[in-house]
Amino acid sequence: MRKTINVNLKEMNFKQLFEQISPEKISDNVFTLVGKIFPVVTAGSENHFNSMTASGGGLGMLFKKPTTWCILQSTRYTLEMIQKEQTYTLSYFPKEYKKQILFLGSKSGRDSEKMKEVKLTGIKTPSGNISYKEARLIFECKLTEITTPDPDDFYSLEVKDYIKEMYKDTNEHRKYVFGEITHVWVKK
Numbered sequence: 001m002r003k004t005i006n007v008n009l010k011e012m013n014f015k016q017l018f019e020q021i022s023p024e025k026i027s028d029n030v031f032t033l034v035g036k037i038f039p040v041v042t043a044g045s046e047n048h049f050n051s052m053t054a055s056g057g058g059l060g061m062l063f064k065k066p067t068t069w070c071i072l073q074s075t076r077y078t079l080e081m082i083q084k085e086q087t088y089t090l091s092y093f094p095k096e097y098k099k100q101i102l103f104l105g106s107k108s109g110r111d112s113e114k115m116k117e118v119k120l121t122g123i124k125t126p127s128g129n130i131s132y133k134e135a136r137l138i139f140e141c142k143l144t145e146i147t148t149p150d151p152d153d154f155y156s157l158e159v160k161d162y163i164k165e166m167y168k169d170t171n172e173h174r175k176y177v178f179g180e181i182t183h184v185w186v187k188k
């Protein structure tokens, strides 16, 4: 079945590939989703978009809205594009795309051709956000908040040490990026 989908993937449009579900209907275990599968974060327009690999983060409620959060280093080109567009997608892929997902996390789109080189097929959602035909689950997000925690905001000794080590040679603090989930799409 998967083979048939792959063969036809290139010709299929968004509505043929994906169906919308409500956030309550997401069947993935949240800890598997955010802890074991690396999401691809994508921002930009059809003519110019950029993606990076992320890890960690979470799903929950913020200001009474279903929300995702992720932790992005301030230098990421994708973060710059999220700030510009104020919308973005988190895309989750089947295991067979691991190589491409790691590739998107291997170099910055700011000074490389990775977006031309990556063997994934970009697709525009009905709202104009960008994801990939190969994704199995897509969250479209509207930027709610970007927060930069101070190293003094951390309390557990283990985390304090980790943060101290992480920030010792850099001022590039990680940004906590919260986005309201506006649409959830799953592969048909």
Ligand SMILES: Cc1cc2nc3c(=O)[nH]c(=O)nc-3n(C[C@H](O)[C@H](O)[C@H](O)COP(=O)(O)O)c2cc1C
Binding pocket: 038, 050, 051, 052, 053, 054, 055, 056, 071, 072, 073, 075, 076, 077, 078, 079, 101, 102, 104, 105, 106, 107, 108, 109, 110
């Ligand atoms: C498995 C994996 C997980 C990653 N997780 C994160 C993350 O959570 N936050 C982050 O800022 N960078 C993370 N990175 C690094 C970025 O994906 C990487 O620096 C990427 O090249 C940034 O691309 P950009 O500058 O085009 O946005 C991860 C990389 C990999 C391979």
